[in-house]
Amino acid sequence: MIHPLRPLLLALALVSSTAAAAPAPVHGDTLEQVVLLSRHNLRAPLVSSGTLAEATPHAWTKWDVVAGELTTRGGVLEVYMGRYLGQWLRTQQLLPATGCPQASDFHALANSLQRTQATAQFFIAGAFPGCHVGVEQRRPLGTMDPLFDPVIHRDDAGFQRRALRAMQKAESQARLGPDLQVVEDVVEYAASPACTGRSHCTLRTGDSQFRAEAGKEPGASGSLALANGMVDALLMEDYQNATGTAAGWGRLHDDAQWQALARVRNAYQDILFGTPEVARDVAAPLLSHIGGVFADPQSPKVSLLVGHDSNIGSVLAALGASDYTLPGQREKTPIGGLLQFERWRGQSGEARYRLVYVYPTRAQLRDAVPLSDAQPPGRVELALPGCGEDGCSDEQFERLLHPAVK
CATH class of the missing domain: 3.40.50.1240 (Phosphoglycerate mutase-like)
Incomplete structure (x- = not known):
């Protein structure tokens, strides 16, 4: 813990x-x-629960707060x-x-x-x-x-269509395929409970479903959203630095890996909240x-x-x-x-x-x-x-x- x-x-x-x-x-x-x-x-x-809990064969680090x-x-x-x-x-x-x-x-x-x-x-x-x-x-x-x-805040169909197109375009331009592969390798996603019985269980670009509904946060589902949650957990573990050892079950040991994870995290925020109209x-x-x-x-x-x-x-x-x-x-x-x-x-x-x-x-x-x-x-x-x-x-x-x- x-x-x-x-x-x-x-x-x-x-x-x-x-x-x-x-x-x-x-x-x-x-x-x-x-x-x-x-x-x-x-x-x-x-x-602690949901898709992230099942996204790796490893146990996520336990924390002393909720x-x-x-x-x-x-x-x-x-x-x-x-x-x-x-x-x-x-x-x-x-x-x-x-x-x-x-x-x-x-x-x-x-x-x-x-x-x-x-x-x-x-x-x-x-x-x-x-x-x-x-x-x-x-x-x-x-x-x-x-x-x-x-x-x-805006509740009109034209705005929502433009917002979704902007998010999709931003994801395409981010070209995150290699970075998602790094996340997948670090957490060993293919060996996770979420992938049990599934062939070709990977994190990949292009499968995101974006949301831009009035009264709700801009949202996404798919590989990018899942990877963002994983990266967030690994970043918090790294900052906490409780053991002095490498984060991610000792698997995050070089800067190139961290740079890939950061690109996923930064791109996710930019895609959802950084397009100008949104x-x-x-x-x-x-x-x-x-x-x-x-x-x-x-x-x-x-x-x-x-x-x-x-x-x-x-x-x-x-x-x-x-x-x-x-x-x-x-x-x-x-x-x-x-x-x-x-x-x-x-x-x-x-x-x-x-x-x-x-x-x-x-x-x-x-x-x-x-x-x-x-x-x-x-x-x-x-x-x-x-x-x-x-x-x-x-x-x-x-x-x-x-x-x-x-």
Whole structure:
């Protein structure tokens, strides 16, 4: 059974250690407001029942929390991220240098699932040790808040047909055949209970059935969806790093295998949530909310939103963000990573909006590295269409948000 490698008390003891260094302001601009859109941290995978449980002859790793819930190790990792960003925001003078934040300084809102609510609480424990800072929860625990629920909103047949065609085209262009073969070999799918009595039982491209129904998440069935579930479980096991040995029953031992698995995972997210029209529809509530936060003069200086990889992926696609890589990471939307929407104010008084991806590297996750000036998280500035190198003007930023909220 997987158990946390480091107790949570260790993380909490470290919140007062070395402060994180902040990047220098650009062209003398002053950081005025930040909205953080975060993916929850490390959770137990969903492999205990259903098709995934039967997809390998091996026993999936046992975890010490319920499937889908944040682990203690995930809490430790989130404390580290909260501590780092709390120090960064203080250096930028968005948060008080000492003491606890007021309502005008900071607000946290998380989806109403255990892993998202707990992630927000651990972030706060790292950022504001000893402070009583609440996390807003708008729905009963265990249910989806509509703000974070990545469902299709449009209910017209033309949109659904276009969405399905876009998903099918994206799957075809991904050319995942060799990568699916790697997944199949790692889990020994052909020898699994699911393949008993079946000839030519393989993971293959072209057998996916996609869904784009109003009120439901974009979905898929077939080899790609099954492989994505397997890869998710193997990635979580690798990040947990409980035994120090190779994940996947010792069968994942070289980088080429991991790169193949990551391509499956990234492509699955892009196919379902990354096609432009679907992304704009799915991400509309979040982009509208983020726009409203920046538009409201009563909004706090720092807002934390904790959701899911589907939220981050659809928001990036809806904004038309340029393709990117995250050095030190294989996933495009890694656990514990966040989009940092920044509003800067220049000496001329003009606002500029910038978008940055801040994320823990694979090594930082696997080794539970406390984040600091010496060991900062990854930070990648993302280019947005129609904006300059110094960011987006008010008008440009509004144009980016507008297609998502029609």
